Amino acid sequence: MKFIFKGFLLALFSLFVVACSADYLGNRANTLSSITIKANVENSTIGIDQTLEFTVEGNDGEDYTSQSIISVNGVPIEGNSFSFEESGEYEFTATYLEFNSNPLLFNVVTERFLTVDNSKALRNQTINFKLLNPDGTDATDEAEFYVDGTLIEGTSFTSDIAGVYSVYAVYDEGLSQTDESTFEVFIPKRKIVYEDYTGAWCGWCVRVTNAVRLLKEQSDDVVVVAIHNNDVMAFEGEAQLADQFGVSGYPAAKINRTLTAPNPEDGPSSIDLALTHAGEDTDLSIAVNTTLNGDNLNVEVKLISENAIPSTSKLVVYIYQNGLIFPQTNYYVNTPGSPYYQMGNPIPDFVHDDVLEASLTTNVLGESIPSTNAFEVYSRTFSAINLSQFAYTESPNTYDPTRFGVAVYVVDENNNALNAQHVKVGQSVNFE
Numbered sequence: 400m401k402f403i404f405k406g407f408l409l410a411l412f413s414l415f416v417v418a419c420s421a422d423y424l425g426n427r428a429n430t431l432s433s434i435t436i437k438a439n440v441e442n443s444t445i446g447i448d449q450t451l452e453f454t455v456e457g458n459d460g461e462d463y464t465s466q467s468i469i470s471v472n473g474v475p476i477e478g479n480s481f482s483f484e485e486s487g488e489y490e491f492t493a494t495y496l497e498f499n500s501n502p503l504l505f506n507v508v509t510e511r512f513l514t515v516d517n518s519k520a521l522r523n524q525t526i527n528f529k530l531l532n533p534d535g536t537d538a539t540d541e542a543e544f545y546v547d548g549t550l551i552e553g554t555s556f557t558s559d560i561a562g563v564y565s566v567y568a569v570y571d572e573g574l575s576q577t578d579e580s581t582f583e584v585f586i587p588k589r590k591i592v593y594e595d596y597t598g599a600w601c602g603w604c605v606r607v608t609n610a611v612r613l614l615k616e617q618s619d620d621v622v623v624v625a626i627h628n629n630d631v632m633a634f635e636g637e638a639q640l641a642d643q644f645g646v647s648g649y650p651a652a653k654i655n656r657t658l659t660a661p662n663p664e665d666g667p668s669s670i671d672l673a674l675t676h677a678g679e680d681t682d683l684s685i686a687v688n689t690t691l692n693g694d695n696l697n698v699e700v701k702l703i704s705e706n707a708i709p710s711t712s713k714l715v716v717y718i719y720q721n722g723l724i725f726p727q728t729n730y731y732v733n734t735p736g737s738p739y740y741q742m743g744n745p746i747p748d749f750v751h752d753d754v755l756e757a758s759l760t761t762n763v764l765g766e767s768i769p770s771t772n773a774f775e776v777y778s779r780t781f782s783a784i785n786l787s788q789f790a791y792t793e794s795p796n797t798y799d800p801t802r803f804g805v806a807v808y809v810v811d812e813n814n815n816a817l818n819a820q821h822v823k824v825g826q827s828v829n830f831e
Contacts, residue, residue: 430459431457431458431459431461431498432458432498432692432693432695432697432783432785433457433458433498433690433692433695433697433783434455434456434457434458434463434467434493434495434498434499434500435455435456435457435458435500435501436453436454436455436467436469436491436492436493436500436501436503437453437454437455437456437503438451438452438453438491438503438505439451439452439453440505440535442514443504443505443506444505444506444507444508444512444513444514444580445505445506445507445508445512445535446507446508446509446511446512446531446532446533446534446535447483447484447485447486447507447508447509447533448483448532448533448534448535449483449533449534449535450480450481450482451480451481451482451491451505452479452480453469453479453480453481453491453493453503454479455467455469455479455493455495455500457495457498458697458780458782458783463493463495464479465479466495467479467493467494467495467500468493468494468495469481469491469492469493470491470492470493470494471489471490471491472489472490473490483507485507486507486508486509487506487507488504488505488506488507489504489505489506489507490502490503490504490505491503491504491505498692499692501690508533508578509533510533510575510577511530511531511532511533511538511568511570511575511577512530512531512533512577512578513528513529513530513531513544513566513567513568513577513578513580514528514529514531515527515528515566515580515582516528516529517582518580518581518582518583519582519583519585519829519830520582520583520584520585521584521585521586521587521682521684521703521704521705521774522558522559522560522561522584522585522586522705523557523558523559523705524557524584524705524774525555525556525557525774526555526556526557526582527554527555528544528554528555528556528566528568529554530542530568530570530577538570539554541570541571542554542568542569542570543568543569543570543573544556544566544567544568544569545566545567545568545569546564546565546566547564547565548565558584560584561583561584561585561586562583562584563581563582563583564581564582564583564584565579565580565581566579566580566581566582567579567580585684585830585831586680586681587680587681587682587683587684587705587818587830587831588620588678588679588680588681588831589620589676589677589678589679589680589681589817589818590620590621590622590677590678590818590819590820590821591620591621591622591654591655591673591674591676591677591816591819592622592624592653592654592655592656592808592816592819593611593614593621593622593623593624593652593653593654593660593673594623594624594625594626594640594644594652594653594656595607595608595611595623595624595625595626595650595652595753596626596628596637596640596641596646596649596650596651596652596653597625597626597627597628597649597650598627598628598629598630598633598649599627599630599631599632599725599726599727599728599745599749599751600629600630600728601628601649601650601728602728602729602730602731602744603649603650603730604649604650604727604728605727605729605730605731605739605746606650606663606664606665606731606737607650607651607652607660607664607665609664609665609737609738609739610652610660610664610665610669610670610673611623611625611752611753612738613665613670614670614673614674617670617674618674618677618678619678620677620678621673621674621677622806622807622808622819622820622821623752623753623806624717624719624753624755624806625719625751625752625753625754625755626640626641626755627751627754627755628641628649630725631725631791631793632723632725632751632754634754634755634756636758636763639763639764640763640764643764643814644656644657644814645659650664652664652673654672654673655676655815655816656808656810656814656815656816657813657814657815658672660672660673681817681818682704682705682706683702683703683704683705683708683809683817683818684702684703684704684818684830684831685700685701685702685807685809685818685819685820685830686700686701686702686703686820686827686828686829686830687699687700687701687805687807687820687821687822687827687828688700688701688827689805689822689823689824689825689826689827690825691800691801691824691825693800694785694786694787694800695783695784695785695786696718696783696784696785696786696800696803696805696824697780697781697783698716698759698780698781698784698805699778699779699780699781700714700716700778700779700780700781700807701776701777701778701779701830702714702768702771702776702777702778702809703774703775703776703777703830704771704773704774705773705774706773707770707771707772707773708768708770708771708777708809709770709812710767710768710769710770711767711811711812712767712768712809712810712811712812712817713760713764713765713766713767713768713809713810713811713814714760714765714766714767714768714779714807714808714809715758715760715763715764715765715766715806715807715808715809715810716758716759716760716779716781716805716806716807717755717756717757717758717759717805717806717807718755718756718757718758718759718784718786718789718803718804718805718806719753719754719755719756719803719804719805719806720754720756720789720802720803720804721752721753721754721802721803721804722750722751722752722799722802723750723751723752723754723791723796724748724749724750724751724795724796725749725751725793725796726745726746726747726748726749727745727746727749727751728744728745729742729743729744729745729746730744732744748795753804756789756803757784757789759781759784759805764814765808765810765814766779768809786800786803786824787800789803800824801823801824801825803823803824804821804822804823804824805821805822805824806819806820806821807819807820807821
């Protein structure tokens with residue numbers, strides 16, 4: 400059965416709803432659920448004379464280096480350091496007990512090589528270049544750098560034009576040249592937030608389900624969360640969200656948290672309104688890294704912006720689940736032209752997607768983001784959460800951790816969503 404806290408806590412302690420919001424995730428994993436391998440070199444290209452030193456850290460903050468087996472291309476090595484005898488591609492991983500780490504990939508070269516400190520940069524963000532010797536020592540002062548075939552002044556580059564650029568270094572008084580590397584200057588694209596306040600008992604709610612279908616068909620720049628009320632999929636923070644955003648009846652759909660989608664939500668004008676800002680250029684980008692170890696999910700969120708992020712902004716991180724099958728009341732069963740016409744009332748095997756299960760941020764309205772300078776990366780790693788607590792056993796439902804996803808919003812002081820991102824668990828999405 401689904402792991403939930405019953406509503407009597409909310410009734411008895413209604414004055415403490417915000418303070419208690421962290422309790423939604425009382426079953427978060429507080430013990431080791433993943434390990435990460437790191438090296439003393441950040442660049443993916445390194446010189447043959449460099450020695451790598453590795454550390455292995457658990458999500459619990461403990462150092463497991465001495466207890467882990469570190470392997471290169473699948474073959475265990477002794478200790479936690481490695482020196483190279485020939486060039487080529489190398490992959491390093493670590494294993495501790497049943498836990499396997501992330502892979503680290505390196506391209507080992509025998510000649511001087513170029514490094515780019517930022518392979519993906521915002522407009523007007525500085526990108527720095529270096530020339531290194533095979534032992535990793537700096538030879539930048541002996542080099543000249545060419546971007547898209549044009550000599551640049553100094554060792555850094557900025558551009559306000561989005562695109563993919565190539566760079567190489569020339570040294571030995573112009574006699575030698577490194578291999579080319581590429582980097583990207585990008586403009587963040589805005590994803591809109593679409594929140595569906597719904598319930599399996601609500602016969603009119605299927606029109607918002609249809610609106611979600613239409614939105615997803617027309618744009619990839621939509622992040623959807625379905626917030627259920629008074630059914631088996633009910634979210635414990637629903638009352639707080641509904642109160643905050645003025646939801647008093649169902650169905651209701653909120654765009655970017657605060658704007659109400661007009662009725663009918665699946666009508667052309669309502670869909671057009673929702674898509675008004677989807678995919679437009681913006682200044683803020685969100686990256687999400689997730690790892691799934693068995694049932695335990697680890698999430699890291701990164702933010703970067705062309706402008707400073709004020710401390711009045713908040714970060715919202717939710718876990719949702721797809722593919723849940725429960726009967727859905729249907730008041731459109733006798734309405735010709737409806738996608739739910741003659742599908743029954745209730746629709747017996749209705750598929751519920753985007754079902755909000757948990758808030759990783761301790762407040763469902765979001766956590767404050769420390770003031771962050773322009774082009775500075777803000778990173779937030781969350782404690783592991785065990786997804787099996789959200790399993791449903793009612794036939795024909797089965798538990799599958801890969802059906803979950805992560806939704807991330809950044810909102811302003813008025814709870815308006817500035818940008819959003821989503822990703823399936825076990826996958827990651829870079830700044831875009």
